[in-house]
Amino acid sequence: MIIRSSKHFIGMFLLLLSALIYSGCNRDAAPDKKTATDGSRQLVVGVSLMNLSSEFIVLINKAMLESAKDMGIKLIITDAQRSAEKQVQQIETFIGQKVDAIILNPCEVEASSPAVDTAIAAGIPIINVNSATKSTPTAFVGSSDEESGRIAMEYIVKRLSGTGNILIMQGYMGQAAQIKRDQGADEVLAKNAGIKVLARQTAEWDRAKAMSLMENWIQTFGSKVNAVYAHNDEMAMGALIALENAKLKDKIVVVGVDAIADAVQAVKAGRLDATVFQDAAGQGRTAVKLAVKIAKKEPFEKETFIPFQLVTKENVDKFAR
Amino acid sequence: MQCPSDKSKSAMLAYVLKQYGIVIALILICTALSFCSPHFLTWPNLITVTRQISLNGILAVGVTFVLLTGGVDLSLGSLVALTGVVAASFAHPGDYPLIIPVMAGILAGMACGAANGVVITRGRVAPFIVTLGMMTIARGLALVISGGKPVSNMSPSMTRLGGDFLGLPIPVLVLCGISAVSWLFLKNVRLGRYIYAVGGNENAARAAGINVNGVKLLAYTICGAMAGLAGVILAARITTGQPNAGLAYELDAIAAAVIGGTSLSGGIGGVGGTLLGALLMGVINNGLDLLNVSSYYQQIVKGIIIVGAVWLDRKHGK
């Protein structure tokens, strides 16, 4: 059996090998540290992003590429596709490539921590962008997610004048954003006893799932509901469509977080009540600036918080892209 | 045969359970739910349940064709995303008449399904591998076409496809339509019979003069077309083409078919069972939300009910 299956092992080995070679080619095996025009060599910064199929991350990525171009440095962008394990591997590759700094957009609080530890151990500065890890990086750029929860919930309290029933649509359970957006909202709820949470349920950041969940909620709670707080705009949009289909939107306030294009459009059209703007471009630009500062051994801020902003019909034009 | 009446009674019971195991499970769960929640057994909620199963139902009917030939299609979820993005790209207000985005989505699904079929039959590669490859290829294509962002700004005529017609949700009407056509096809059309034969014993089918490769290609193409249809409907329902929609939808679809008695090794099963399987899954989902069961427990309960339903079915089916 073992003798026979060694054939398969060889096959698997070859497959793995070719995959390695392929991915190696893909990822600029050795970044050419060309000398820039001013005589000093060009800085190289490795970037590991959580997930390039999420619109918000795409925006961060766009801002980083633009500012890198302005500053004349080279970025190596990789996509961890939501896998913390992949992320750790990507950081290890950056260390092997001897990059000058690393920008990490962590997938998970705990599981992405080894990435930070290995980079620090290798003496390469690492900057966390957008979300936190358990291990402390060289610097952090982002927004505190509790703040977004706070802003959204304060808006709901104001709209309901302090009394009413609400529903909370949570993000993927266990992720930093879900936990903190809950915490921020809970802080506000603790101070407002008139607001009652009818149900809390996850829709996994997903629009179609949020729509199903809202449909089921409509059956249970019907017109008892006064407001819906969704941890992100995708889910807020799903809830919005379900409510519109059930002709209940007029009576119910819906608030999301992130200010994605679709949501901003909906606020502008008066369909969605509010969303909370998280400055993706600001985070991306600041992260790149910080990386350059640290690499050049200039003084820098350990923590930079880019503030959230509430988006409502009154100020929406500022955010429409 | 000392006590014939006893024997025939237990034989009868076994027969009934084999034939109607899923129906019984469904009735039990529905009865339980209608006692636990006053909202369950109401007309609007039942409409909601059917609306929610329509997508999974369409995909499950599609994948039933493939499962019957003894194959499998893991690319469905990604195809839903891809075809949704394709349809949404043609559905901006004032661009084209409604038929264009709808057909574009369905044709994109058919093309991917046919590509699966061609590689599986001509290249003799295992369906598991081919469709796994298509799963990532289609996902990649969806991201490329959409640029990683949802394709929004959809014309109202398109979004209306996700709404109601004469008080019934259009996705449900579509599911009913394709189920009826598929049922008739499998039962009354020559190629339908051949699908069963190929899944039951490929060699015997070939020896009976059946074009086995052609039949398989047909099954994968039909499955792809259904995925395209589902993609169009999902896009209309959520008013955008989402490149990351439909994650793991293929597993739900396959689960529905298998719960409904379709064999993973081919040759056994059909559309009726698949619909019941999808309905069972939909009812469980809806019920757990109505009862406001915590998300953590929901996953456990769902898993137990799915495995339990199939186990009951197989145990007495022997």
Next chain:
Amino acid sequence: MARNIQKTFAGIHALSDVSLEIRSGDIHALMGENGAGKSTLMNILAGLFQPDSGEIHLRGRPVIIKNPHDAIRKGIAMIHQELMPIPDMTVAENIALGHEPTLGMAGWIDRHAMKQEAERLLGLLGVNISATRTMRELSVAEIQTVEIARALGRNAGLLIMDEPTSAISDREVEALFAVIRTLARSGVAIVYISHKMDEIFRIADTITVLRDGKYVGTHPAVDLDKRKLISLMVGRDLTATILEDRKVHGEPVLEVNRLGKTGLFREISFNLRRGEILGVAGLMGAGRTEVMNALFGLDPADTGDIVVNKKKARIRCPADAMRLGIGMVTEDRKGCGIVPTMTVEHNTTLSALTRCCAGEFIIHKREHAIIDENIQLFGIKTSGRRQEINQLSGGNQQKVVIAKTLLTQPSIVILDEPTRGIDIGAKAEVYAIINRLAREGKAVILVSSELPEILSLTDRILVMRQGSVAAELDPRQTSQEEILKYAMPI
């Protein structure tokens, strides 16, 4: 050993009040038509089924055999009609399967001990099979020997063999019999199930006959002869099949010129006329089935021509062959004859479904009419057209396959081992069908390993040897010995 066994399936008596006594060292033949209850009785002994009543005594003590594993522990081993080796494992691994010798607590497999044990067992049986070959490389007879060695390795006191010779050549039968006799001499009791009369009289010491699930009698083999045995089995005298006189043949419908396929057969030439039955004899592996598969397009030939009705034919797949009026009943009924998941009805009409169709749509009424007619015509014993084909006996499955083939209205019918593994009654019916086909003016090719069958049915005999035609003989002027002389490898 077994007393008053009863077993009922779905309301039908499979066995009622059957008793059987087997002594150690005895080679005990169990005879009866298909459906007589032989397999059911043996499956009860091997622990696959539980009896509804009755008891089993082993070495004088009553026992309950819970499952196949339990049966093996109690020293009962069964070698099934369809062998179940694991093709990619070696001989030694298959012999040791389920009780591999291990080293230490971790359960590392002791390959050396495993190989030695395999060699010891094969040596005991007096055969020369290397323990390191994979099962895939072995012939059917060799696989059987390995299974016997495996049973021997479990210290089996009772070995049940179900149709062990149904798929092996005469020469291999001799070797197998030698192995069985060796076993019996060492005190193992053997139950031997077969349909082949000649073999029974050559090997068995005692014969027990079952009929319709009932015990008919047990006799020492020397007290019986073929005629007596048949009348015990069938319950009536069965006149031997007659050689029909059909001298008039029509024009040739099939000409095969220098057909060849690398490694399988070469330079095969013959022709076939309307109303003729052409017998093809030869040992297993002589290339008979391969030539037939090439003619039917299952596995097309590399070189040579096939001329059908004076036109050169291109046969790339069975559909091509069927369009040219060729029908075939394949050798491998389970593998490519039946679709096990389908009903009797759907199996029967599968090849000729267009006959039940209007356009692409199946007209169920038309299909029902066709199947009812065929169930009658071929005497298929089934509870109804919607019964699953799996539940039929081998002989009835074969009749369905033949009906399916003939529904395409072929002018050339190829029958590859059509009577393998079916009982005497069904065999006689198949012979009648073959004769009827020839009378109707169809051209028939009959491939068979049973020489009496070939000699009594055919008009001409082609003997194949090692991939080519060794001789063409006239059945009226030849004998089994002469055919074998040509069939033996040089």
